[in-house]
Amino acid sequence: MGCVMQPIRHRWAEMAFNESNDTILEVKDLCVNFYTNQRCNKALRNISFSMKRGKTLCIVGESGCGKSVTANSIMQLLPELSRIESGSITYHGEGQSIRIDSLKRNGRKMRRLRGQEIAMIFQDPMTALNPVFSVGFQIDEMLQSHLPLSRKEATERSIQLLKEMGVPLPEQRVHEYPHQYSGGMRQRAMIAMAMACAPKILIADEPTTALDVTIQAQIFELMLDLKHEKQMAILLITHDMGVVAEMADDVAVMYMGNIVESGSAEQVMASPAHPYTKALLESIPVLGKGKNQKLEPIRGTTPDPYDRPKGCQFAPRCDYATDGCAVQMPSETIVEDGHMVRCFHHKELLHG
Amino acid sequence: MAENRDVLMKIENLKTYFPVKKGVFKRTVGHVKAVDGVDLEVYRGETLGIVGESGCGKTTLGKSLLRLCQPSEGSVHYAFSDGTKDIMRLKGNEFDKVRRNLQIVFQDPYSSLNPSFTIFGAFNDPLKKFGIGDKKEREELVARLLADVNLPRDYMTRYPNEFSGGQRQRIGIARALSVDPELIVCDEAVSALDVSIQAQVLKLLKKLQVERNLTYLFITHDLSVVEYVADRIAVMYLGKVVELAETDDLFAHTLHPYTKALLSAIPIADITKKKKRIPLQGDVPSPVNPPSGCPFHPRCQHATDRCKSEVPKLRPFVFEGKSHQVSCHYGEQFAEETTSV
Numbered sequence: 001m002g003c004v005m006q007p008i009r010h011r012w013a014e015m016a017f018n019e020s021n022d023t024i025l026e027v028k029d030l031c032v033n034f035y036t037n038q039r040c041n042k043a044l045r046n047i048s049f050s051m052k053r054g055k056t057l058c059i060v061g062e063s064g065c066g067k068s069v070t071a072n073s074i075m076q077l078l079p080e081l082s083r084i085e086s087g088s089i090t091y092h093g094e095g096q097s098i099r100i101d102s103l104k105r106n107g108r109k110m111r112r113l114r115g116q117e118i119a120m121i122f123q124d125p126m127t128a129l130n131p132v133f134s135v136g137f138q139i140d141e142m143l144q145s146h147l148p149l150s151r152k153e154a155t156e157r158s159i160q161l162l163k164e165m166g167v168p169l170p171e172q173r174v175h176e177y178p179h180q181y182s183g184g185m186r187q188r189a190m191i192a193m194a195m196a197c198a199p200k201i202l203i204a205d206e207p208t209t210a211l212d213v214t215i216q217a218q219i220f221e222l223m224l225d226l227k228h229e230k231q232m233a234i235l236l237i238t239h240d241m242g243v244v245a246e247m248a249d250d251v252a253v254m255y256m257g258n259i260v261e262s263g264s265a266e267q268v269m270a271s272p273a274h275p276y277t278k279a280l281l282e283s284i285p286v287l288g289k290g291k292n293q294k295l296e297p298i299r300g301t302t303p304d305p306y307d308r309p310k311g312c313q314f315a316p317r318c319d320y321a322t323d324g325c326a327v328q329m330p331s332e333t334i335v336e337d338g339h340m341v342r343c344f345h346h347k348e349l350l351h352g
Numbered sequence: 353m354a355e356n357r358d359v360l361m362k363i364e365n366l367k368t369y370f371p372v373k374k375g376v377f378k379r380t381v382g383h384v385k386a387v388d389g390v391d392l393e394v395y396r397g398e399t400l401g402i403v404g405e406s407g408c409g410k411t412t413l414g415k416s417l418l419r420l421c422q423p424s425e426g427s428v429h430y431a432f433s434d435g436t437k438d439i440m441r442l443k444g445n446e447f448d449k450v451r452r453n454l455q456i457v458f459q460d461p462y463s464s465l466n467p468s469f470t471i472f473g474a475f476n477d478p479l480k481k482f483g484i485g486d487k488k489e490r491e492e493l494v495a496r497l498l499a500d501v502n503l504p505r506d507y508m509t510r511y512p513n514e515f516s517g518g519q520r521q522r523i524g525i526a527r528a529l530s531v532d533p534e535l536i537v538c539d540e541a542v543s544a545l546d547v548s549i550q551a552q553v554l555k556l557l558k559k560l561q562v563e564r565n566l567t568y569l570f571i572t573h574d575l576s577v578v579e580y581v582a583d584r585i586a587v588m589y590l591g592k593v594v595e596l597a598e599t600d601d602l603f604a605h606t607l608h609p610y611t612k613a614l615l616s617a618i619p620i621a622d623i624t625k626k627k628k629r630i631p632l633q634g635d636v637p638s639p640v641n642p643p644s645g646c647p648f649h650p651r652c653q654h655a656t657d658r659c660k661s662e663v664p665k666l667r668p669f670v671f672e673g674k675s676h677q678v679s680c681h682y683g684e685q686f687a688e689e690t691t692s693v
Contacts, residue, residue, distance in 0.1 A: 216617065
């Protein structure tokens with residue numbers, strides 16, 4: 001079991017050497033702020049994680065917790081009025097390490113990285129695809145901007161890609177427009193586009209939220225195949241604990257811009273050490289447990305990001321909270337190999 | 353529970369078709385068969401879950417029952433206090449009167465409240481229409497309703513934009529309750545909410561049901577939610593009910609191949625459970641031009657020639673004294689398999 005999450009505080013010096021060959025992306029102490037109306041939203045606060053080749057890392061959390069911001073900062077797709085305040089994002093490519101956070105947003109290097117090394121699929125395939133161009137054209141565009149291909153070759157590759165993604169009649173479908181595709185097909189087309197240049201990292205931002213469960217199962221099956229075949233690292237962003245249990249090798253739970261708990265899927269799902277993770281798992285109905293299962297809603301609502309609690313962000317809604325929680329944000333603690341938690345009371349949770 | 357059930361609503365052969373128009377003269381060239389012959393009985397005080405993928409007609413079914421869209425055929429007999437009437441045949445005036453008994457909670461809490469009305473305004477209109485109380489009394493009533501859904505009284509004077517999604521959904525539920533209905537159609541009432549809020553609303557719905565003896569028609573695509581709330585579940589596919597059973601029974605003895613595939617596709621938030629998935633090929637066919645015979649046959653791994661030509665009927669089976677209905681030619685065969693396991 002690979003332990004991907006390593007809360008890293010003491011390894012700045014070693015970083016350049018790329019300690020293990022498996023690590024492909026490292027995020028350290030990342031802080032991202034959004035500036036609007038003379039107010040500042042600290043969207044990400046000191047988050048650290050790393051991704052490994054051939055593994056799936058799931059980031060899970062409620063809406064507004066910063067999951068998508070994390071993905072967008074890796075891709076440098078943050079909106080205008082926001083910036084990476086501190087911390088680093090390092091991509092360990094073949095033979096070289098690139099600090100993504102120091103690249104210019106639309107600079108040549110970033111553009112080369114984007115799509116070729118790191119690709120992304122979005123939640124809503126209808127808004128992510130351009131309705132006035134055929135699907136084939138959009139995949140060709142992607143291929144031609146990264147590879148020296150003629151138009152004819154690119155079209156052939158597009159057909160091949162659509163075929164691999166399980167789109168029926170790819171020769172005909174390649175000339176069709178997004179509105180002629182069904183929801184599942186569109187997501188397949190998106191994945192085809194993302195996979196066009198055989199990226200090392202695939203970032204999937206809620207790829208199946210808009211789809212039906214049967215189609216969701218098809219898309220996940222496809223993603224798992226691709227992961228095994230190409231030894232690709234997947235960053236899967238979701239709010240569905242079921243998806244996490246199904247897909248993840250490693251999990252990071254986010255709340256209000258912090259990673260509150262991370263570790264392997266077994267560690268986090270079977271023995272949650274953070275009250276939020278525990279509450280989240282208890283608040284969802286699980287199929288097969290019947291009508292009499294106990295649901296424990298989390299009381300209160302997520303705080304206003306402009307008016308945050310001082311200490312631990314979850315303290316006002318937490319059953320375990322004590323006076324100390326309201327004063328100071330707990331630091332990252334390792335409870336087990338690879339299992340990190342940010343809570344003063346993790347011992348109570350783990351040992352009853 | 354099974355015997356002498358009080359039938360609140362009896363749906364017979366309900367069909368809702370939408371015309372497809374084409375050309376300069378907008379000639380009707382076909383129909384979207386959104387609801388295509390549904391027979392259901394809804395019992396008083398129960399929660400009937402209706403599940404299915406998008407486009408299977410579950411929302412249209414809910415709306416047709418309230419006549420928010422006009423069904424093309426069929427009847428819905430509803431047991432009012434002064435006798436059973438077919439609500440599809442009631443004239444405008446008469447129907448307005450009985451509408452009090454039937455309410456709906458919509459999927460999207462953001463678009464179901466008028467942004468230019470205060471919360472009291474949103475409640476006031478229906479109350480006024482049914483002539484409930486004077487202004488003072490209505491205010492008291494709204495305050496009580498808000499308290500029922502765990503919201504403070506002074507929220508009455510606020511506007512919808514001041515509330516979060518979960519709060520709005522609770523306001524929507526309170527509004528549906530305001531005219532004291534018997535039946536509430538919950539159309540994906542929790543789908544748009546975050547998981548922690550979803551649990552709050554689900555618990556609230558269950559509590560209100562006990563307190564007010566409500567009947568719910570719970571429309572959703574989420575089987576784990578429906579398992580938690582529903583007494584019986586109807587599975588829909590392409591405008592037809594393909595399986596209908598009590599909740600535990602449906603999960604214990606799944607008969608229809610579509611239900612099996614649907615169940616196997618759901619990710620379970622329990623890391624210890626690994627299950628075999630039954631992959632479904634392709635998408636739901638278009639309801640404009642549904643496949644011949646069994647609507648599920650192009651995606652079914654058990655399909656035979658008979659499935660291609662003959663439409664299966666919803667037939668009853670009995671497991672441990674509980675009735676279970678399924679529309680599949682090979683129901684018997686699957687029934688033997690599930691009982692022998």
